Every structure is written in structure tokens, then in C-alpha cells.
Amino acid sequence: MSMADLHRLSIEQASALLASKAISSVELTRAALRRIHATDAALHSFITITDDVALRQAQTADDRRARGDSGPLLGIPVGIKDIILTQGIRTTAGSKILGNFIAPYDATVTRQLLDAGAVCVGKLNCDEFAMGSSTENSAFQVTRNPWDLERVPGGSSGGSASAVAALQCLGTLGTDTGGSIRQPAACCGVVGIKPTYGRVSRYGVIAYASSLDQVGPMARTVAGCAHMLRVIAGYDTHDSTSVNRPVPDYVSGLGESVNGLRIGIPREYFVEGMDPEVENAVRAAVRVLEQRGARVTEVSLPHTEYAIPAYYLIATAEASSNLARYDGIKYGVREAESAGLLAMYQRTRAAGFGTEVKRRIMLGTYALSAGYYDAYYLKAQKVRTLIRRDFEQVFATQDVIITPTAPTTAFRIGEKTADPLQMYLSDIFTISINLAGLPGLSMPCGFDKAGLPIGLQIVGRPFDEARVFQAAYAYEQATEWHLKRVPSDQ
Amino acid sequence: MISDENLQMDYEAVIGLEVHAELLTESKVFCGCSAKFGAPPNQNTCPVCLAMPGALPVLNRRAVEFALRAGLAAHCTIAHESRWARKNYFYPDLPKGYQISQYELPICLGGTIDIETDAGPKTVHLTRIHMEEDTGKNIHDAHGDASLVDFNRCGVPLLEIVSEPDIHSAAEAGAYLRKLRTILQYLEICDGNMEEGSFRCDANVSIRQRGASAFGTKVEVKNMNSFRNVERAIEYELTRQAQVLDEGGRLVQETRLWDPDREVTRSMRSKEFAHDYRYFPEPDLLPLMVSEEWIATVRRAMPELPDARRQRFAAQYALPAYDADVLTMRKDVADYYEEAVRRYANPKALSNWVMGDVLRVLKERKLDTALVIHEWPVAPERLAALVELIDSGEISGKIGKAVFEEMVNTGKPPVDIVAEQGLTQISDVSSIEAAIDDVLAANATKIAEYRSGKDKLFGFFVGQVMKATQGKANPQKLNELLKAKLSA
Numbered sequence: 001m002s003m004a005d006l007h008r009l010s011i012e013q014a015s016a017l018l019a020s021k022a023i024s025s026v027e028l029t030r031a032a033l034r035r036i037h038a039t040d041a042a043l044h045s046f047i048t049i050t051d052d053v054a055l056r057q058a059q060t061a062d063d064r065r066a067r068g069d070s071g072p073l074l075g076i077p078v079g080i081k082d083i084i085l086t087q088g089i090r091t092t093a094g095s096k097i098l099g100n101f102i103a104p105y106d107a108t109v110t111r112q113l114l115d116a117g118a119v120c121v122g123k124l125n126c127d128e129f130a131m132g133s134s135t136e137n138s139a140f141q142v143t144r145n146p147w148d149l150e151r152v153p154g155g156s157s158g159g160s161a162s163a164v165a166a167l168q169c170l171g172t173l174g175t176d177t178g179g180s181i182r183q184p185a186a187c188c189g190v191v192g193i194k195p196t197y198g199r200v201s202r203y204g205v206i207a208y209a210s211s212l213d214q215v216g217p218m219a220r221t222v223a224g225c226a227h228m229l230r231v232i233a234g235y236d237t238h239d240s241t242s243v244n245r246p247v248p249d250y251v252s253g254l255g256e257s258v259n260g261l262r263i264g265i266p267r268e269y270f271v272e273g274m275d276p277e278v279e280n281a282v283r284a285a286v287r288v289l290e291q292r293g294a295r296v297t298e299v300s301l302p303h304t305e306y307a308i309p310a311y312y313l314i315a316t317a318e319a320s321s322n323l324a325r326y327d328g329i330k331y332g333v334r335e336a337e338s339a340g341l342l343a344m345y346q347r348t349r350a351a352g353f354g355t356e357v358k359r360r361i362m363l364g365t366y367a368l369s370a371g372y373y374d375a376y377y378l379k380a381q382k383v384r385t386l387i388r389r390d391f392e393q394v395f396a397t398q399d400v401i402i403t404p405t406a407p408t409t410a411f412r413i414g415e416k417t418a419d420p421l422q423m424y425l426s427d428i429f430t431i432s433i434n435l436a437g438l439p440g441l442s443m444p445c446g447f448d449k450a451g452l453p454i455g456l457q458i459v460g461r462p463f464d465e466a467r468v469f470q471a472a473y474a475y476e477q478a479t480e481w482h483l484k485r486v487p488s489d490q
Numbered sequence: 491m492i493s494d495e496n497l498q499m500d501y502e503a504v505i506g507l508e509v510h511a512e513l514l515t516e517s518k519v520f521c522g523c524s525a526k527f528g529a530p531p532n533q534n535t536c537p538v539c540l541a542m543p544g545a546l547p548v549l550n551r552r553a554v555e556f557a558l559r560a561g562l563a564a565h566c567t568i569a570h571e572s573r574w575a576r577k578n579y580f581y582p583d584l585p586k587g588y589q590i591s592q593y594e595l596p597i598c599l600g601g602t603i604d605i606e607t608d609a610g611p612k613t614v615h616l617t618r619i620h621m622e623e624d625t626g627k628n629i630h631d632a633h634g635d636a637s638l639v640d641f642n643r644c645g646v647p648l649l650e651i652v653s654e655p656d657i658h659s660a661a662e663a664g665a666y667l668r669k670l671r672t673i674l675q676y677l678e679i680c681d682g683n684m685e686e687g688s689f690r691c692d693a694n695v696s697i698r699q700r701g702a703s704a705f706g707t708k709v710e711v712k713n714m715n716s717f718r719n720v721e722r723a724i725e726y727e728l729t730r731q732a733q734v735l736d737e738g739g740r741l742v743q744e745t746r747l748w749d750p751d752r753e754v755t756r757s758m759r760s761k762e763f764a765h766d767y768r769y770f771p772e773p774d775l776l777p778l779m780v781s782e783e784w785i786a787t788v789r790r791a792m793p794e795l796p797d798a799r800r801q802r803f804a805a806q807y808a809l810p811a812y813d814a815d816v817l818t819m820r821k822d823v824a825d826y827y828e829e830a831v832r833r834y835a836n837p838k839a840l841s842n843w844v845m846g847d848v849l850r851v852l853k854e855r856k857l858d859t860a861l862v863i864h865e866w867p868v869a870p871e872r873l874a875a876l877v878e879l880i881d882s883g884e885i886s887g888k889i890g891k892a893v894f895e896e897m898v899n900t901g902k903p904p905v906d907i908v909a910e911q912g913l914t915q916i917s918d919v920s921s922i923e924a925a926i927d928d929v930l931a932a933n934a935t936k937i938a939e940y941r942s943g944k945d946k947l948f949g950f951f952v953g954q955v956m957k958a959t960q961g962k963a964n965p966q967k968l969n970e971l972l973k974a975k976l977s978a
Contacts, residue, residue: 085544098543105537107544204544210773239546240775318773321576324587325541329639345580368578368768377770 006031007167008489011224014170015072018065025065025075029058029119032077036121036168039488042149044141045163047082048090049122057119064117072227072251074117079163079172082123083130084215085204086110089120093206094128094138094156097326097333097352107204108239109173109215109232116231121169124159128354129323130180130208132156133426136417137356144413145187146486147452151410154184154426157218161188164218166486171219171228175205177212178311179406179430182442185218186405186455189444189484191225191472192218194430196463197437198243200229201236207322209315210241212434221482222443222473226250229465248466254473259293261471264398268304269429275408281446281454282404288478289402289471299398301390306383307432308424313367313380314435320364326352359420388436395461400471403429405442405455429457439465443472444481453481501697501735503728504705505657506617509670511649511680512624512688513556514861519623519647520547520590527686531629531640539645541585546774553647554778556679557597557621558788560649563673563795564616566601568785572620574772579765582639583626591650593769596620597778603653603673604797605665614666615654622648649680655694655705660724664717667691672796676821681861684716691720695727697735706731707741711755713748723748727755799824807837816845822863823849826870833874840877847894848873867898876904884908885915886965917964922955922971925963929954930975940976951976 006028009017017023033051040046054077061075080086083093085103087110092098106114114120127137135143135158143158145151146166153162157174161184164172174181176194185192193216200215207213217228230251235244265286270279290296328334328348335347353361367376394401406426416423433440438459445456456475460468476482518525521538537545561568575593601616626644630637651670657663671682671689682689691714696706711727714720727746734741745764746755794802796818803814803824818824823844830840851867852858868876876897880890885908896907908914916922929951930937940947951972955963 091543093543101543104542202544203546206543207774238548240548241546241773317770321578321588321768321770324578324580325543325585327580327582327587329582330540330585331542341582365768368770370766370768373768373770 003027003031007035009170010221011072011076011170011219011227012221014076015227018075019070021065025058025061025077025119026055028075029054029077029121032121032169035166036163039166039168042144042488043146043162043166043168044143045124045159045166045168046079046122047092047094047125047138047140047159050089050120053089054119054121057114061117061119069117071116073113073231075119076117076171077119077121077169078113078228079122079124079160079169080110080113080120081126081157081160081172081174083126083175083206083208084110084173085206086120086123089123091123091206092140093130094126094140095326095352095354095357096139097348098331099139099333101332103204105204108201108236110204112232113173113228118231124157124163124172126159127156127180128357129206129319130156130175130177130213131319131356131360133179133183133423134411134413134416135159135184136413137354139354142413145410145452146488147189148410148450150412151452152187152413154187154406154410156180156184157192158184158187160218161185161190161192164188164190164220167489171217171224173215173228173232174218175208175213175215176430176434177208177315178434179427181216181218182405182430182440182455182457183426185442186444186453186457187410189447189453189481190218190220191222191441191443191476191482192216193225193229193439193441193465193468194433195229195233195465196243196439197434198241199233199439199463199465201232201234201239201242203236203238207318209318210322211318212311212315214434222469222476223251223254225441226254226469233465243463245463250466250469253466254469256470257293258289258471258474261289261294261467262397262399263289263294263296263471264299264394264401265296266299266301266304266394266401266403268301269403274404275448277446277448278404278406278408278454282402282456285445285456285475285479286402288475292474292478294471297398299394299401301387301394301432303383303386303390304432307387307435308428310380310383310387311427311431311435312363312424313376314384316360316364317367317377318364320361320368323353323357323361328352356420384435387432391432391436391438391459399461399467401459403457403459405429405457409448409450409452409454433457433459438462439468441468441472443476444484445475445479446481447484500700501728501732502700502702503658503724504655504696504698505659505663505724506655506694507653507657507663507666508692508694509651509667510690511560511651511674511682513553513647513649513679514681515550515552515556515647517550517552518645519550519553519621520645523645525646527643527688529642531638532642534642535644539585540641541587547590549775549778550647553621554597554780555788556647556677557619557649558780558785559677559679559792560651560674561598561601561619562785562789562792563677564598564601564603564619564651566598566616566619568780569595569597569599570780570782571595572597572778572780574775574778575769576772577622578768581625581628582637583628583641583644585626585641585644589623589625590772590775591622592620597780603666603669605662605669607662607665612662614656614662617652617654619649619651622650624648655696660721660728663693663724664721667717667720669796672819675861676793676796678793678821678862683859687715690715693720693724693727695724695731696741697728697731707743709741709743709755710745711748712745712758715750719748719750722753723755726753730755793821796821807831807841809837809841813838813841813845816849817841820858820863826863826866829870830874833871834878836877836881839881840873843873843877843894847891851898868894872897872903879904879908883915883917883964885913886961888965889913889915889961913962915964916959916962917967919967919971922959922963922967923975925955925958926951926968926972926975929958937976948972948976
């Protein structure tokens, strides 16, 4: 392989070449940075590119290897969603209000990646505070879909998805509150997994909706994601909601047969009016697994239709509180020339937050207000319980659930910005999984006539990421969608 | 002006108190920062208590243990599962924009505090005790026009102890607060310093026609930083409310601030402007589970509480109620007393010494400001030895006082002081007689006056003999011998 092609490597390929010392991390990192600088003016995946940090970390990784250290991520260039703290590096959450914020500490996931020897090439664009499905809500830039620069990469982890798809780095971290890893992974034709709630630490991850947020990896292959999740998963004493149970070796279990795997197909996810190309691709994908011995059953998740309203009450309620700390007092942008405290709060937040963030803060504030709490927040929590029970019932007889990740392929930039409700429907197939706290993976399962990738969602039982990976890997081995290259690489 | 008698005749005061007690844990309630008072501004801070983006709270279980101690001492029902809630409001000293507190499901429900009133013993019922975090402190006027914030206190654990509206006078409120503070100090969970703000009180005050069952309009009174201020503020507020009603006016539900300089309460905000705190369950923390075993462990380690100890002191040491009360006001003082009695069994004499001289020196040297006194002016075994010296006749009671002062100043044991300074009491008859003879020989005219009926001169002769013996003459013997000589 020529040095010019290094950016095309998957994590597991690069890992093998690094281990055999055929290539160095510095070479691999230089290739990634070259690719970033060549493509990002058109793509806008990155808010911050950290050339110097990356090359230093790459050198450290090579030094570690020279001393006998090893590991699947040692020397692998990755990007980190700009909502995850990276000490000494600007971390904005895609918001003007944190436009000048240099993170004073590392998120636990950042620390875990760096300890494993991964190299941070930069911070990735996202919807402001992860609120959005197109990355158009970033205060800084609109990220383009590498398959069609006129289209969105999905969101909110749009930068993370486009960077992987466009071969700017080998893997990335995203966060997923209602679909923010899976939906952009689907739009950009990459693999992304939202782990079980509590599987990965949220410490140092700027909170959008605390009871729903999870960090997860994105990569070009299932194995790449499995390697990354292995590193970031686990209990963290700094996050009381992380769960103390062992992390299995996701990678070594990948090759297990899907013979006898019980797949549930929820009828509520194949509704009239959905994009027929998406439906056909997903049904075809299920047949591929069926041919390999999986047993497919139609199942029902009867409370699905209430997921979006419940989500937009719970998530916005938590967000209205989580975002209260951005008040101009301690860090971030402040409108100092204000007459009095209240005026300073009002002007700082009016200038610092974008439209969608303000909309969600207002929604959530309303939902929690005296006299409305029972009708909105409390009722939404009850719906959440019902949705969780729907899944428990299905998982009593099924091993995984398979659905489309999103109802359509990537839409055009600007197409849905005027209609928030249409935008919210982009997450109609992913949101329930967050409400139920389950692991969900998205991977490419075809392309539509316009050449845009279609996403397949595989959902597992709580903490059963291993099984989700097995099903995904079996499908990936049987198909070649993951090998298709974006136009800029053709 | 309405007199108190009027108030008492026409109206009944209905008072409920909310106490915030800062817990004496080593670290803060949701992070590892030191919870100590008095560090330079913003020294005791970290990403968590500064509400840096992405930071998450982790519960300090020691704070829960302290809350359990308080709950058990106040006979509360301990919730096996309680919940954390966010109380949302904007203020610069509240960095997250919300305070982590407990709302619907607090850790302790119900409970009672027994107090003594002029009308006899009384039980004040508690509504609840819940846990929360303290805020930082805004500092104004220190830096030009700018206000500063010190986050050292931010995240220090607090207990909020809420009473039922069982309190019917300012004096009862004072008795309740003092009792509550004593209990928390016994439990060694709060230093109870109102001036420094580690023990704070808000009062909900209303009045109603005597005999009425419905509550009157409630006024919340804040900003009282001493027991005395609480009592005065309540007295003022009761009188003010009675006056409004007597003049045909209507009371409004509001929050009023006590102005200690002008001794009045002033309206801060009315109900319409009350905050909507938008409480909801804190998603960053799991429900707080307290097992029966945990409660049992805390219960086993509970110290004897003030009421029980007071009763035991009165019975076991045959002390007057007053003595038992004073000696058990502080756990460390009660411990000190019992250690002294264990060394030398004269409970009443030791009680007098502790209540008098020991407490006086503690106060003079401000040693009593510590939650637990470790530095005693005189060790309990030495106080016991001193009393034993007096009881045995080795030194007089008066010399004893001087020896005590010397013990405080030099730290020496009483026996050494007595020996070094030759303070041993002169009890042998011949020595005292010799001294008396000298005095009498020098005062022939005074003897004549005494014998002609000026009885008061007896004291003069005693004084002269004491002076001659440097105070060491056994006073009883001196009296006997002097009387005999003068009447001879």
C-alpha cells in the first residue's frame, strides 16, 4: 500500500499494519491530516483541526510501540465530536456561547481513547448542543454529506459521520440522544453504534438530555466500531449512571454464526408513506441474514407512535436545566455591557444560543412549569415506561430487532430547516431506542437511485452490544456496501 | 401599639421553622473538594462544583450517613429509597443554574424534637429532613462595580430540617432551635454556628384568631443570623400581623427580610413573584437507596442524646435539674464531666467547678467555638485531683481557686503547684493558735470593741490570721479556735 492511500484503511487494517511496523502512526496521521486539509474546505466536518497535537500524539504512539506497547487503537487517528471535552483544546458543542471555551479537563472517553494510544486529529462539527438531525444547527458551519455536497450529513453527529465517510480519519466519537449517531451514520453510509445507556461514561460530555445521552463510536466497519467501543465502555466512578459490569471482548466474538439468531421486525417501523427504496433495502438485508440461518418474525411495539412527543418533552425538560449553566458568569461568552444581572443573563443567552436551542429550552421550561408538570413531563415518563416494556416483551422471544435507521436517505441542505416538526421526524425510528436505553447500531444496507446510502438499524437487549455486533458483522461479511467509496475518493 | 398581652389574648401564633444545617463532612456532597470553611476564595473547587460543561455529580455517602444520624436522632421514618431533584433558578452563586436537592421523596419523613417551655415539656413535629447542596457566595462592593463569586461553599452538604407549624411563640422557636443545634452537635455533624451561616433558619409565621382551626396568611421571614434575632424577628412579625388585622387590613403571602439594625421585617417579594423552581428528578444521580443494614450500622454508632443524658446525669449523679441541663448542653462538656467524676467521685463539687470555672475559661479563651473541644484548660483528671485535694483538707477551697488559675496558666498538676508554692493548708492547732495569738496581741483595742458587742470584727480577725498564714489556715479550725480565744 502506498503512503498516499493510508487514509483509506479501516481501523483493523491500519492496526495490523502498525502492529507489523509496516507503517508508523506518524505516517498514518500525516495521511489523515493531508486528507482533512484536502477535503474539509468543501466538507466542513471539523470545527478544530489539531495538527500539532495529533503529530505529537502519533509520535508518542510510535514510541510506545517501540517500547513494546500494543493495542488495536495505538496510533490510530480519530476525530472527536466537539461536544466531548478535550483538555487544552477548544470544545464548543457547536455553540457560540462556548465559542471561546478551552476544556479544562478530558472527558473520560477522551482519556480512554488517548490512554489506548489513539491520536486526536480534531474536533467535529455538530448541531448546537447536539440538538438537530442535520448539523445545520451548528453555530459555525454547515457540514456537507460526502456522497452529495448539496445534502446534509444527518445529525447531530454530522461531522463525525462525514469525517469517517470521507476518509478524513479512521474512526470518530459521536453522541446519541435521539439518533444522533445512527441517523448520520445512515446518511453517510458508515457504521455507528449507540451503546446501552450506562455502558459508556458521560463524564466530560456536554449534556443535552442526561437520561438519554450516550457516547458511541463511528467507523467504516463493524470491527472498527467494536474496537473503539471496547476501549470506551465500562464503569466510571465519575458517572453515577454508568453501570458496573464487565465489558466483553466485542471483537473476538464477531465471527459467531447468526444461525438461529431470532430477529424481530416491528410492524410499526414499516409504515405507509415511507421511502420504498429504504423499505426494500432493509427487507433485503433481513433476507441476507435469514439466508444465513436467522429466524425472522414480525413483532409489535405498540407505543411507537408516542415516542416522538414523549422524547421532545423529556429531552427538552432536561435540556432546559442542563443548559442553565451557560449564563456568562463562569466561562464562555458574556454580554458584559448589560444593565444589571437579569439583563446580562438575557443578553448573554439571547446572543449565545441559536434558534433551535432556544426553542427546546422554552419547550422544556414549559413542560416543567408549575401546573403543567403532571400533564407533560410526568406523562411523558409514563409513556417512556410503556415503550421500555414494549421492547422487554419483544426481547423475551427475540435476540435483536431490525428496522430502518431513518425513513429517508439524506435530505437537501435547507430542506427542513423551516419546519422543525419535519426535522424531528428524521429520528422517528431511532428515538424509541434511546427512551428504552437500548443499544442500537446503524450500518449501510444499500444505496438509493440518487446514490445515497441507506441505513439498517440493529437493536439489542440492554448490554447485549456483542450480539448486535455479531449480526452486523455477519451482514457486513455478506455484502459490499461498506467498500463503496465516496465521490471525492473515486 | 398592640401589647403582647393583647396578642396572646386575641390571636394564636402559628410558626414553622426551616433550618439549613451545613454538614461537617471532609469533602463536598457531590465532588471530592474540601468542604472546610475559610480557604482563600475559589480554592476548594473542581469542574464538578464549578459546573464546568460535562461535569457530573457523585454522591458522598458520608453525607448520607450524617443525614441518617440526624433522622434517627429526631425519630424520623427513614426512606429506603429517596430521590434527588433539581431545583432550577438563575443566580451567580448557583453555577449549574440548579441546586441538587430532594423534593418529592426526601430521605427522612416525620420525626419529633422535644423541647422545654415555660408551660412544661412540648413536642415539635417535623415534616421532613432532606439533603441538598449549599450554594457559593456572592461578594459585592469588594471590587469596584463588579460583583465576585466565591464557590468554596458551593456543594457543601446541607440538611434542610422542616418543622410542622407546631410552634406558638418566639420563645418556643428559640427553644426548638437551641435543642436542634444541641442534637446536631451531639451527633458531630454540624457545628451549629449561626453567625458563620453553618446553621441557618427561616421562619414561616402566621397568626389566627384564638380557637380558629384554619391557618392565617403565612409570611416567610429570612435573614436572621442568631437565636436572638430569630426570636426578635418572630416577635416583631407577630405584632405586625396582629396590628394589620386589628386595623382591618389583610395580610399578604410574602417573603420578608429581618433588618437586625432597625429591628423590623421588610417585604422582599410577594407570592406572585415567587420562583417556579421547576423541580424534576435529577437524571445524573440514581435514586438513593438506604438499606436496613446501613440504618442499623448508623444506629449502633449513635451517641447518647442530650435528653437521655440529662436524665441520666440527674439520676446517676444526684444533680439538680439545672446542673444536669448545663452539663449536657454540649456533648464534649458532658464527656469531660463524666471523665472527672470517674477519677474522683464528688459529682456535685465537680459539677460546680465545670459549670463555673471550666466553662468560664472556655468562653474567655473562645475554646467553646470548636464543635468538639479538644483543648481543655485543665484536663479532667487534674480537675478531679484538685477537688480531691480540697476535700481531703490538703488545701482550702479558696486556695483551690488560686491553684486552678495556676493550673490553667502553667499546665502543671495541682499537687506540684501546692508543693512548689507551699500552699498546703495549715490544720495543726498549735500553728493556727500561734498565728491567732500574734494577731490578738497586736490588736488590743479591736478586741475590746468586739467584746463590747461589735460582732462584725470577727471577720477582721479571720482576715488578719489568713494574711499571716498566707491564706493557708484551715478556715474551719481557724473559726473554732478564734471563737474560743475571743470568748475566753
